[in-house]
Amino acid sequence: MGTEKALGTEEALGTEEAWRDWIGSSEEADDVIAPRLSAGLAAVLDLDAAAYAGQPAPLGIHWCLAPPIARQSGLGPDGHPARGGFLPPIPLQRRMWAGSSATFHDALLTGDRVKRRSTVADIVMKQGRSGRLCFVGVTHRYETERGLAVSERQDIVYRDGGAPAAATAETRPFAPGQDVLEAGPVALFRYSALTFNGHRIHYDLAYARDVEGYAGLVVHGPLQATLLLHRAARLHGRCPDRFSFRGMAPLIGGQAFVLGSTTTADGLALHVESDTGTRTMAAEAWWA
8 A cells, every 4th residue: 555645725736845745655566578578578578578487577677667557537638647646746737757776686577477666765846948847756676476676766857847848859860770660659659558658748749749839759769779778788698787778858759769888997878869969868787
């Protein structure tokens, strides 16, 4: 059972002091890495979709596990569960996953029963160039019968409502030899289904453009991060011990992009870059 807070008055919802009441709020949720979930994520990543009990699940599958599930009547206008409950009822309209830092302690296997324990760690209000920002830090622990598999700090950012979409910047050719990728509407829909993510910016073009002010559908941050995590594992031969990422700019669905990486003293620095030359995500991977 989660520890939930009462919503209180509308006036209380507008103060950082009231929101900080949610620090320490916690919840637990259980899930199973079913073969269909492993195969589905592999298929979205364009990998071999075969999945059998006891095999390592695709990296990044923990971002598909135990998502918040609300009744239709309990959804907000953006498609997320309505504000309040485990997370504070921040009244700012736009809500995005800003970044994460994860440590991998043990492999997650197809067939594993997983318990996710989540806690609100901190809440910080800031004033950005585009208006008010509120950052909510949440820690997650994913445990199997073997023990702790993944520990993670996730940062969620809430922002004021969107402005009209900016004109699309001019595209430019990628360097020869780079693998050019694209996440179109079908890939975004399939990943939303895998993660039970109802946020309308990923599948409702009119809402993404006219309400939240994006130039088009938005590619999920965790999907970009999953692609970078797989690149890091492929280049190094195994999953990183630690992996962190932060969103830098929206990646629009259907926009061509490439994955880049450079070797550092501690591991790899990675990024996603769109065909306009914009870096939409930066990440780091470390090995012991």
